[in-house]
Amino acid sequence: MNKKIIILSMCIAILIMTIGYSIFLSNIKINGTANITSTWNILFTKIEQISKTSGVVEKTPPKATGTLATFNIGVNYPGDKIVYEITVTNEGSLNAVINNISGTDTGNNAIYYKIEGINKGDKLGHGESKTFTVEIGYNSEVTKNPEILTSELTIDITYVQDLGQEIIVEPTIITNKYGLVSNGLMSYYDVKNGGSNSDTWKDLGVLGIDGKVDGATLGDNYYSFDRSNDCILLDKMNYPNITLEIATSINNITPSIEHIFIGNFQVGGYGILIGNNKIEFALYNSEKKGYDYFYYNSDALLNTMYTISTSYNESNVILCVNGTCQTYEATGNLGYPSGNTVMAIGCNPEGNKKIAGYFNGNIYSARIYNRALTKEEILVNQAKDIEEFSIN
Numbered sequence: 001m002n003k004k005i006i007i008l009s010m011c012i013a014i015l016i017m018t019i020g021y022s023i024f025l026s027n028i029k030i031n032g033t034a035n036i037t038s039t040w041n042i043l044f045t046k047i048e049q050i051s052k053t054s055g056v057v058e059k060t061p062p063k064a065t066g067t068l069a070t071f072n073i074g075v076n077y078p079g080d081k082i083v084y085e086i087t088v089t090n091e092g093s094l095n096a097v098i099n100n101i102s103g104t105d106t107g108n109n110a111i112y113y114k115i116e117g118i119n120k121g122d123k124l125g126h127g128e129s130k131t132f133t134v135e136i137g138y139n140s141e142v143t144k145n146p147e148i149l150t151s152e153l154t155i156d157i158t159y160v161q162d163l164g165q166e167i168i169v170e171p172t173i174i175t176n177k178y179g180l181v182s183n184g185l186m187s188y189y190d191v192k193n194g195g196s197n198s199d200t201w202k203d204l205g206v207l208g209i210d211g212k213v214d215g216a217t218l219g220d221n222y223y224s225f226d227r228s229n230d231c232i233l234l235d236k237m238n239y240p241n242i243t244l245e246i247a248t249s250i251n252n253i254t255p256s257i258e259h260i261f262i263g264n265f266q267v268g269g270y271g272i273l274i275g276n277n278k279i280e281f282a283l284y285n286s287e288k289k290g291y292d293y294f295y296y297n298s299d300a301l302l303n304t305m306y307t308i309s310t311s312y313n314e315s316n317v318i319l320c321v322n323g324t325c326q327t328y329e330a331t332g333n334l335g336y337p338s339g340n341t342v343m344a345i346g347c348n349p350e351g352n353k354k355i356a357g358y359f360n361g362n363i364y365s366a367r368i369y370n371r372a373l374t375k376e377e378i379l380v381n382q383a384k385d386i387e388e389f390s391i392n
């Protein structure tokens with residue numbers, strides 16, 4: 001076997017995890033003339049590998065030294081993963097609580113990180129220890145060598161003195177270099193981030209499924225669709241849990257027809273569209289053999305910039321438009337599209353052809369996740385769009 005190929009298929013993941021406690025000082029109370037005996041000392045006391053697949057190479061031993069924990073691994077095959085257990089100990093005399101955790105990876109979507117067991121709002125009393133896990137893996141959906149072979153994750157955990165103040169417990173969300181939730185981002189299209197041309201909309205996500213532009217016209221930072229046979233065809237994406245997101249502006253609506261932003265619903269499937277002047281998510285329900293529709297409350301406006309996100313997790317649908325979310329119960333079974341129907345932007349696909357449901361407007365970006373993002377995660381992505389596209 002050619003050595004070059006082995007090297008090319010290797011991805012390196014590095015984790016840098018730090019503990020900070022910047023604002024606790026302002027909260028320490030000093031009484032009278034007593035000596036200050038309270039101490040603040042929270043550190044990583046242990047990092048240990050608890051499982052790994054055979055394709056994972058630990059390039060240096062993992063290290064937990066003081067407020068810094070690091071590891072450096074290589075993965076060879078999609079599906080490879082390693083799990084580390086990390087212990088954090090409060091060796092000081094003050095009770096502490098996490099008031100923030102932030103994580104950013106450098107944007108190699110072939111590598112994912114999962115952190116479990118530590119959240120904003122977690123308390124750590126003096127003398128106590130807590131363990132949590134970090135899983136790093138080579139995304140099993142990847143079918144070709146990623147363009148970037150390394151990934152660096154930085155996590156900052158900030159503790160403050162626990163004075164009984166209210167800190168809402170929130171899960172840790174890791175974002176990529178674009179400011180988007182990393183975990184599960186399969187395909188990501190955004191003209192502004194480069195690589196696209198009049199034939200191809202570059203996929204910046206895990207799958208590397210570049211969109212085949214068929215009729216749509218490349219503009220400044222968008223593709224425009226004229227409601228007459230314009231479409232961008234992707235590939236098959238039939239996930240049982242999904243999130244679809246799109247940044248768009250609408251030029252025109254013909255009330256009697258459906259205009260599709262993104263979807264794969266040709267006899268089964270799901271997508272985001274405009275129906276009866278409203279933005280909606282449609283999901284094929286295989287029990288009732290028809291679509292369930294989840295409408296956003298207000299009418300869609302023309303020439304208005306929208307970020308639209310929708311997620312489905314087998315019991316709920318979340319639909320968010322410009323930072324406002326509606327949640328619906330979704331019963332029944334998701335029905336997949338028939339045959340080899342692909343995901344498409346701006347039209348209804350049948351197999352890998354465009355047939356109907358044409359859109360009239362501009363599409364700036366689109367994202368497909370293979371899991372249902374939470375409302376909190378969707379709002380992180382929408383905040384990114386709201387800033388990028390100056391949405392009011």
Ligand SMILES: [Ca+2]
Nearest residue numbers: 215226228230
């Ligand atoms: Ca056209």
